[in-house]
Amino acid sequence: MSDAGFDEWLHAFVADDGYYLACENGHGHLPPRRVCPDCGSTEFAEESLPETGTVAAVTTVHVPAPSFEADAPYDTVVADFGAVRLTGVVDAEPGTVEIGDAVEPSVGASETTGDDVLVLRPV
Amino acid sequence: MNGVRVAGVGLTHFGSHPERTGRDLFAEAALNARDDAGVPLDDVEQLNVGNFAGSLLEGQGHTAPLLAEAAGLDCPATRYEEACASAGVAVREAVRAVRSGEADVVLAGGMERMTNNDTPETTEALAIAADELFEIRAGVTFPGAYALMATAYAEAFDVDEETLKTDLANVASKNHDNALPNEYAQYQREISVEQALDAPPVAEPLGLFDCCPVTDGASAVVLVSEEYAADHDLSADVAVVGTGQGTDRMALQDREYLARTPAADDAAAMAYDDAGIDAADVDVAEVHDCFTIAEVLAIESLGFYEPGEGLGAARRGETRADGELPVNLSGGLKAKGHPVGATGGSQIAEMTRLLRGDHPNSDEVPDAEVGVTHNAGGTVASAVVHVLEVAE
Ligand SMILES: [Zn+2]
Numbered sequence: 001m002s003d004a005g006f007d008e009w010l011h012a013f014v015a016d017d018g019y020y021l022a023c024e025n026g027h028g029h030l031p032p033r034r035v036c037p038d039c040g041s042t043e044f045a046e047e048s049l050p051e052t053g054t055v056a057a058v059t060t061v062h063v064p065a066p067s068f069e070a071d072a073p074y075d076t077v078v079a080d081f082g083a084v085r086l087t088g089v090v091d092a093e094p095g096t097v098e099i100g101d102a103v104e105p106s107v108g109a110s111e112t113t114g115d116d117v118l119v120l121r122p123v
Numbered sequence: 124m125n126g127v128r129v130a131g132v133g134l135t136h137f138g139s140h141p142e143r144t145g146r147d148l149f150a151e152a153a154l155n156a157r158d159d160a161g162v163p164l165d166d167v168e169q170l171n172v173g174n175f176a177g178s179l180l181e182g183q184g185h186t187a188p189l190l191a192e193a194a195g196l197d198c199p200a201t202r203y204e205e206a207c208a209s210a211g212v213a214v215r216e217a218v219r220a221v222r223s224g225e226a227d228v229v230l231a232g233g234m235e236r237m238t239n240n241d242t243p244e245t246t247e248a249l250a251i252a253a254d255e256l257f258e259i260r261a262g263v264t265f266p267g268a269y270a271l272m273a274t275a276y277a278e279a280f281d282v283d284e285e286t287l288k289t290d291l292a293n294v295a296s297k298n299h300d301n302a303l304p305n306e307y308a309q310y311q312r313e314i315s316v317e318q319a320l321d322a323p324p325v326a327e328p329l330g331l332f333d334c335c336p337v338t339d340g341a342s343a344v345v346l347v348s349e350e351y352a353a354d355h356d357l358s359a360d361v362a363v364v365g366t367g368q369g370t371d372r373m374a375l376q377d378r379e380y381l382a383r384t385p386a387a388d389d390a391a392a393m394a395y396d397d398a399g400i401d402a403a404d405v406d407v408a409e410v411h412d413c414f415t416i417a418e419v420l421a422i423e424s425l426g427f428y429e430p431g432e433g434l435g436a437a438r439r440g441e442t443r444a445d446g447e448l449p450v451n452l453s454g455g456l457k458a459k460g461h462p463v464g465a466t467g468g469s470q471i472a473e474m475t476r477l478l479r480g481d482h483p484n485s486d487e488v489p490d491a492e493v494g495v496t497h498n499a500g501g502t503v504a505s506a507v508v509h510v511l512e513v514a515e
Contacts, residue, residue, distance in 0.1 A: 003256060006256050029377075030257065030377075037372070056275060056278070056381060057271040057272070057274045057275040057278070057375075057381050058271070058274050059267050059270035059271050059273075059274060059326045059327055059328075059329075060324070060326065060327040061262060061264055061266075061267045061270075061326045062323070062324045062325055062326065062327070063242075063246065063264065063266065063325045063326065064243075064246070064262065064264060065243065065246050065247040065250050065259070065262075065264055066243045066244065066246075066247050067247065067259075068262045069243065071262065074262060076261060076262045076263055076267055076271070077271075078271055078275075078375060078376050078381065084376070084377075085376035085377070086376060087257055087258055087261040087263060087374070087375070087376045088261050089261055089262045095327070099274060099275075099278045110262075115260070116260075117260065117261065117262070118260070118261050
């Protein structure tokens with residue numbers, strides 16, 4: 001099953017064409033999005049994401065949900081990309097990424113389900 | 124606006140009762156509340172019940188009529204779902220119904236049956252309180268989300284990892300101490316700070332003892348108008364004088380702050396304004412410590428501490444039973460247990476017992492007149508705060 005808006009957004013990272021939606025007042029959001037929760041604007045334009053973001057929070061997950069059972073332990077981070085933040089699984093040895101590190105987004109596959117996952121790789 | 128009194132409260136034991144159905148759990152809590160209140164079921168005009176994940180955990184939706192029937196009620200019944208704040212919202216809407224004059228007697232509470240599932244299935248069911256597209260698909264679990272907030276907190280307030288873990292272990296140890304005499308608590312046993320620090324990791328920096336357990340249980344409170352209480356000569360000395368609710372962006376990544384909980388700030392401001400109090404008036408609090416870091420964020424949002432100052436409160440003794448402002452004298456979610464859809468009602472029940480003087484820990488707060496409850500959903504995208512007072 002597809003999720004219109006989200007799938008296109010995620011797959012854009014495969015071609016290194018990551019983007020976010022900027023409302024006419026510059027507030028950044030991720031799709032699907034019809035109205036800006038910051039200002040009420042309904043006008044959005046796709047803007048390119050910076051190539052790298054900065055880790056703002058990190059955890060090493062030891063007890064996963066069943067859909068990530070074979071992936072654990074793994075690191076999940078929230079990374080700051082300027083107008084938006086992204087949450088992803090880290091492609092690195094668990095416990096090695098730190099707040100402040102630079103990461104770049106791509107699409108990987110869950111080792112458990114094979115489903116597409118937003119991956120953030122230290123650079 | 125009609126005043127609201129707590130006529131009676133009822134709980135089941137919080138613990139591992141995998142064989143007990145949700146309907147049986149809630150019926151026990153409701154009957155206990157009826158007996159405590161001395162209000163006949165025929166007088167109940169409305170049932171508000173919280174339940175989060177019964178659709179997944181028990182394969183049971185359409186919960187409200189089922190629980191009305193189980194509790195022997197014949198009245199309009201509605202289920203409220205706001206993740207772990209479900210029962211808090213159910214209570215809040217009951218308060219509003221009584222205040223408006225719509226009803227004189229409302230039964231509110233909640234139920235969750237959880238231990239009939241394996242831990243991985245329960246973990247997956249609880250995770251649906253997060254954003255499915257942007258968090259669950261990125262491997263975020265419920266403990267993982269709070270662990271992200273904990274690391275962001277340490278970064279924001281320049282706390283080293285050892286201090287973070289030690290201060291959080293003190294929260295866990297405190298709440299286990301508080302649960303010792305509570306007959307409803309899942310864990311009536313002490314844990315030391317050292318034991319908490321040595322526990323296996325769940326989502327670093329959070330370990331097993333930073334996390335609330337998986338719990339079966341139910342809660343119920345009978346809320347009545349002041350007029351009904353007087354007309355029926357009820358002993359109902361605790362009043363609900365303030366209610367507030369706040370909402371934030373669903374996903375952590377979309378929040379203004381990763382290390383603060385503005386939805387709870389908003390809920391507290393609304394409830395305090397409603398009650399005509401401020402944070403300095405509060406004598407005792409029950410807060411939503413689903414993870415130890417959540418208690419820290421809660422006491423900051425409730426205005427007891429500035430952001431960044433709440434972390435060491437348990438270590439310094441300030442929030443312990445003999446401290447200036449005891450927090451989670453029930454044992455909290457951490458040690459009393461967290462049947463998610465029941466917790467908001469349980470907090471009202473425990474605070475009522477504390478203020479009435481019939482809680483095993485009432486002796487710790489003999490002069491308490493104002494109590495606050497703080498119930499949160501997900502990573503505090505939802506928050507409900509209530510103010511209870513000993514009526515004149
Ligand atoms: Zn905007």
